[in-house]
Amino acid sequence: AQSVTQLGSHVSVSEGALVLLRCNYSSSVPPYLFWYVQYPNQGLQLLLKYTSAATLVKGINGFEAEFKKSETSFHLTKPSAHMSDAAEYFCAVTYGGATNKLIFGTGTLLAVQP
């Protein structure tokens, strides 16, 4: 069965430090991968997506993620954390087509310390 694993339910970084949020997937077919961010009491906002084009994907707010097939990973990074980055981040996968369901990871809560 397809699944997504997010290592670390809570990650804390200092303002200005590197942000690294981990996501691994299991798949027997090429996946489409996504990162979403959720602020308290709000819906999810799409940060970036991988759909079999370039393996390094740049998203909004300075985030990027690299698809590594050999590691079945799609980790999210940002060179320098900002206080406004504090939120819940979800990795998700779908296996093609606009009608396919998204499978979400359990989420990682990012805290940014001043």
Next chain:
Amino acid sequence: GAVVSQHPSWVICKSGTSVKIECRSLDFQATTMFWYRQFPKQSLMLMATSNEGSKATYEQGVEKDKFLINHASLTLSTLTVTSAHPEDSSFYICSAAGQEGEQYFGPGTRLTVT
């Protein structure tokens, strides 16, 4: 682009009454929409897939007679929680499917049943 709205953003109702939540894609046509439920500090739980002009597909364990879904047009899907009870209190989020498997999420509706 790709904006999804939900109405209402929050609602309080008495036990036994029904509540309707609207989900609209504002700047694109969405053949497929999804309804999720999210409990505090947890990931999203897919309730059902809503296809324009046809019956919704419910996930296992979701009562279709309790959570009525109607997708009457390419820009509107509604979720009606019938005979609501306190255990139905939750954060309900809808999404609309994009062209490449991504989903665009509404801001969510906080339902409190007293």
